[in-house]
Structures are given as structure tokens and as C-alpha cells.
Amino acid sequence: MSKPERLLQLLRAFKGKRIIVAGDFMLDLYLRGSAHRLSPEAPVPVVRVSHESVVPGGAGNVAANLAALGADVRAIGILGRDEAARQLQNALEQRGVDTTGLIADGARPTSQKCRILAEHQQVVRFDRESSDPLGSKAEKEILETLLRELSDGAQALILSDYGKGVIGPRLLRESISRANKRGIPVTADPKVEHFRRYRGVTCITPNLQEAWGGMNRHPKPAIEDLERLGRDVLKTLRARSVLITRGAQGMSLFKRDASPTHIPTVAKEVFDVTGAGDTVISVLTLALACKATLEEAAVLSNIAAGIVVGKLGTAAPEVPEIAAAIRS
Numbered sequence: 023m024s025k026p027e028r029l030l031q032l033l034r035a036f037k038g039k040r041i042i043v044a045g046d047f048m049l050d051l052y053l054r055g056s057a058h059r060l061s062p063e064a065p066v067p068v069v070r071v072s073h074e075s076v077v078p079g080g081a082g083n084v085a086a087n088l089a090a091l092g093a094d095v096r097a098i099g100i101l102g103r104d105e106a107a108r109q110l111q112n113a114l115e116q117r118g119v120d121t122t123g124l125i126a127d128g129a130r131p132t133s134q135k136c137r138i139l140a141e142h143q144q145v146v147r148f149d150r151e152s153s154d155p156l157g158s159k160a161e162k163e164i165l166e167t168l169l170r171e172l173s174d175g176a177q178a179l180i181l182s183d184y185g186k187g188v189i190g191p192r193l194l195r196e197s198i199s200r201a202n203k204r205g206i207p208v209t210a211d212p213k214v215e216h217f218r219r220y221r222g223v224t225c226i227t228p229n230l231q232e233a234w235g236g237m238n239r240h241p242k243p244a245i246e247d248l249e250r251l252g253r254d255v256l257k258t259l260r261a262r263s264v265l266i267t268r269g270a271q272g273m274s275l276f277k278r279d280a281s282p283t284h285i286p287t288v289a290k291e292v293f294d295v296t297g298a299g300d301t302v303i304s305v306l307t308l309a310l311a312c313k314a315t316l317e318e319a320a321v322l323s324n325i326a327a328g329i330v331v332g333k334l335g336t337a338a339p340e341v342p343e344i345a346a347a348i349r350s
Contacts, residue, residue, distance in 0.1 A: 026348050026349060028318065029318065029321065029322055029325075029348050030345060030348055030349075032309050032312050032314050032318060032322060033322070033341055033344055033345055033348070035312040036091050036092045036093060036308045036309075036312065036341065037092035037093075038092065038093070038094055039092075039093050039094065039177050039178070039308055039311045039312065040093070040094040040096065040175050040176050040177050041088050041093045041094070041095055041096070041176070041177065041178045041179075041180065041307060041308065041311060042096045042098060042123075042168065042171050042172065042176050042178070042179045042180065043081050043084050043085045043088065043095060043096070043097055043098070043180045043182055044081070044098040044099065044164075044168050044179065044180070044181055044182070044188070044189070044193070044197065045080065045081035045084075045098075045099055045180075045181055045182030045183055045184065045188055045189055046080045046081050046099060046133060046182065046183065046184035046185070046186035046187075046188050046189070047078065047079075047080055047081045047082045047085075047097060047099040047100070047101065047110060047114075047124060047132075047133070048078070048079035048080035048081075048082060048110070048132075048133040048134060048135060048151075048184070048186075049076055049078070049079060049082075049106045049109055049110040049113070049132060049133070049134045049135070050076065050077045050078070050079035050083075050134075050135050050137070051074070051075075051076050051134060051135070051136040051137070052073075052074065052075045052076070052077075052136075052137050052139065053069070053071045053073075053074050053136065053137070053138045053139070054071065054072060054073040054074070054075075054139045055069045055070045055071040055072045055073070055138075055139075055140060056069070056070055056072070056140055056141060057069045057070070057140035057141075057145065058070075066145075066146075067140060067145055069138055069139075069140050069145055071138075076109050076110075076113055077113060078110060078113050078114050078117070078119075079133075079135060080133065080182065080184045080186070081097070081099055081180075081182035081184070082097070082110060082113070082114055082119075083300045083338075084180055084182045084211075084300045084303060084304055085097050085114060085117075085119045086114070086117045086119065086338050087300055087301050087304035087305075087338040087339070088119075088180075088304045088307075088308065089117045089118040089119050089338075090117070090338035090339070090340055091304065091305070091308055091338075091339070091340070091341055092341060093308055094120070095118070095119045095120060096119075096120045096122075096123055096171055096176070097114060097119050097120065097121050097123055097124055098123035098124070098164060098167055098168050098171065099123070099124055099125070099164070099188050100124070100125055100126075100127050100130065100156065100160060100164065100187075100188055101124050101125070101126050101127070101132045102126070102127065102128065102130055102131040102132040103126050103127075103128040104131055104132055106131070106132035106134045106150070107126065107132040110132060111124060123167045123168075123171065125160060125163050125164060125167070127156075127157070127160045129157060129160075130152040130154065130187075131150050131151060131152060132150075133149075133150070133151040133152075133184075133186050134149065134150040134151065135147060135148075135149050136148050136149070136150075151186055152186065152187065153185055153186050153187055154187050155187050155190055156187055156188060156190065161190060161192065161193065164188065164193065165192065165193050165196060165197070168193065168197050169196065169197065169200055172197065172200045172201055172204060172206060173200070173204070176201075176206055177206065177207075177311040178206060178207045178208075178209070178307045178308070178310060178311040179197065179201050179206055179207070179208045179209070180208075180209050180210070180211070180303055180304070180307050181194065181197070181208065181209070181210040181211070181212075181220070181223075182211050182300075182303075183210070183211060183212050183213040183216055184213060185213040185215060185216070189213075189216065191219055194219050194220065198220075198221070198222045198223060199222070202222060207224040207225070207307065207310040207311060208222075208223045208224050208225075209223065209224055209225045209226070209227060209303055209306060209307045209310070210223045210225075210226045210227070211226075211227050211228075211299060211300070211303050212226060212228060212232065212236065214228075214232050214235040214236050217232070217235070217236025217237070218236070218258060218259070220259055220261070221259050221260050221261070222259070222260055222261065223259065223261050223262070224261070224262045224263065224310065225261065225262065225263045225264065225265055225306065225310070225316065225319075226255070226259060226261055226263075226264050226265070227264075227265045227266075227267065227299065227302055227303045227306065228255075228264075228266060228267075229266070229267045229268070229269070229299060230248075230266055230267070230268045230269070233251055233252075233255060233264075233266050234251065236255070237251060237254060237255060237258070239251065245284075248266070248268075248274060249274075249276075249282050251266075252264050252266060252274060252276035252282055253276060255276070256276050256277075256278060262277070262278065262316075263275060263276060263277045263278075263316050264276040265302070265306065265316075265320055265323075267298075267299060267302055267327070269287075270287055271286075271287065272284065272285045272286040272287040272324060273285045273287075273302075273320060273323075273324050275316060275317065275320045277316055283317055283320070285320055285321060285324050287324070287327075287328060288324060288325055288328035288347065298327045298330055301323070301326050301327050301329075301330045301338070301339060302323045302324075302326070302327050303323075304323075304326075304338075305319075305322050305323040305326040305327075305339075305344075306319045306320065306322070306323040307319075309322045309323070322344070325344055325347050325348060326339045326344050328347065329343050329344065329347060
């Protein structure tokens with residue numbers, strides 16, 4: 023395992039690294055309150071809302087994680103021409119994310135997830151979104167923006183795919199090719215349905231369920247089955263590496279021509295796994311941008327994930343927290 027001094031050195035190098043996040047940017051809206059009675063109209067609780075908040079979701083949470091760690095983050099994606107777009111853009115800019123690459127498209131709504139909570143219990147969630155592929159004009163504009171950023175000082179690219187239409191086959195093919203030619207690390211958090219499109223990436227970061235689903239296989243419990251799965255993902259995608267997150271069992275890193283590395287979890291208590299995958303890919307990618315080895319990047323991302331699962335709600339780790347965890 024990596025020495026603490028080396029991990030701390032990488033952590034200090036995070037500041038100012040230019041990272042592109044391309045994908046499905048969403049607005050997460052939370053309505054919180056209390057519920058003490060059922061509605062007379064239907065057998066559902068009546069929530070008296072006392073607090074409302076918005077945070078970036080989807081690729082936006084990845085961008086927020088990166089910004090919290092000191093990166094120079096460039097967001098590339100699609101917004102609607104609506105109030106949710108204004109709120110999402112403001113929320114990202116408040117966190118230090120460059121949003122000039124977010125393109126307005128009046129033909130579709132800004133992806134939005136609204137959660138209604140009574141105390142700490144989620145009562146219902148409703149979504150406003152389109153999963154249709156981008157129109158040709160929007161796709162062309164997104165791709166031109168992304169390729170321009172890749173040629174203008176980018177040090178890593180994250181493809182954050184939530185299946186809302188932004189990450190299409192052409193964008194994947196051309197952006198991965200351009201990044202590979204320029205020696206820029208490409209990491210991907212894939213939608214299961216699109217799993218096999220991610221050929222040639224530096225590292226793909228599915229959770230265990232996504233890895234089984236992406237390969238169209240039924241889950242099996244033995245470690246030998248996991249290792250076979252990891253090797254087959256590597257071969258199928260011709261990826262440089264695969265990092266499978268396994269919840270309480272930690273992570274497993276697979277590389278070409280090397281034995282798997284199984285990294286145990288460092289989480290002391292798990293309160294909420296929301297957004298942990300976003301933290302993993304953010305820290306992993308930043309570390310790779312700092313010339314970390316894949317093992318060093320995976321260990322750092324595992325430490326960061328152990329911090330965020332100990333917090334309620336979507337949370338971004340901060341450099342001092344990760345440094346303290348490394349030293350402990």
C-alpha cells in the first residue's frame with residue numbers, strides 16, 4: 023500500500039488541476055418538513071414544508087466534489103431554458119465550477135429530482151427530465167466545446183453518464199480518442215445500458231451491481247467470480263483499468279497484466295452512501311491528473327469515500343478531512 027507521505031503529497035497537488043466533467047447535470051431539490059397526519063384525499067402523509075434547498079446532482083455533484091478539493095473544474099453538458107437551469111448554474115458557480123460549457127437547449131427541460139422528506143424519511147421523489155438523445159445541433163455544440171477544452175490545458179476528463187442523453191456514442195468515441203492522443207486520463211462512471219460503449223478509457227468505476235449488469239451476468243458471491251468479472255470487463259472494454267466499488271467490502275482494482283488489488287473499506291460508520299460513487303471518481307481522477315499510480319489513486323479515493331458515507335445526505339469531502347484520515 024502507498025505510504026502516507028506520498029498520499030499527502032498527491033493531496034497537496036490537487037489544487038488548480040484542470041478537470042473536465044462532461045455528462046448529465048441535474049438539479050437536486052429537497053423539501054424538508056414534518057408529517058403528523060394523513061391527507062383526507064388519499065392515504066398519504068401531509069408534509070408541512072419548513073425548509074427548501076437545492077444542490078447540484080448527477081455530473082454536478084462530481085463537479086462540486088472536484089471544486090471542493092481545489093480543482094479548476096469545467097462543466098460540459100446541457101441545461102434547459104427554465105428556472106431549474108438558473109438555480110443549477112448558480113449552485114455550481116457558488117461552488118467554484120466554470121459553467122461556460124453548459125449549453126442551453128429549449129427543446130428539453132433541465133434534469134431535476136425533487137425529494138420530499140418528513141424528518142429524515144423520504145416520502146416521495148418526483149423527476150422532471152428527458153432521456154432522449156440530443157438533437158444534432160446540441161450534440162455538435164457539446165462535442166466542439168469538449169474537444170476544444172481537451173486541447174486547451176485539460177489534465178483529465180470525467181464522463182458522468184446518468185442516461186439522460188448527453189453521453190452518446192459519437193461523443194464517447196471522439197472525446198476518448200482525443201484524450202488518449204493527448205495523454206489525458208479519462209475516467210467514466212457508466213450507465214449500465216451504455217456499459218460496453220466505454221472502450222479505451224483509463225479507468226471505469228462501476229459499483230459491483232453495475233459491473234455484473236454491464237456484462238449481462240448474474241451476480242455470484244465468490245471472490246474468484248469477482249476476479250473473473252474484472253478481467254473480462256478489462257478485456258471487453260480494452261480499458262487500462264477497472265475499479266469496482268463493493269460497498270462495505272471496499273474496492274477491487276483490475277489492471278492489464280497484473281493481479282487484482284483488493285482494498286478494504288476504511289469507513290468507521292456508514293450513515294448514507296448517497297454520492298459516494300461521485301466522490302470515488304472525483305478523487306481517483308484528480309490523483310491520476312497528479313501523476314499518481316492507479317493503486318495510489320484508488321487508495322486515496324477509498325479513503326475519501328470512507329469519509330462521505332459517514333455523513334448524512336450528498337456531501338463532498340475536503341482536503342483537510344482526507345489528510346487527517348491519511349494520518350490516522
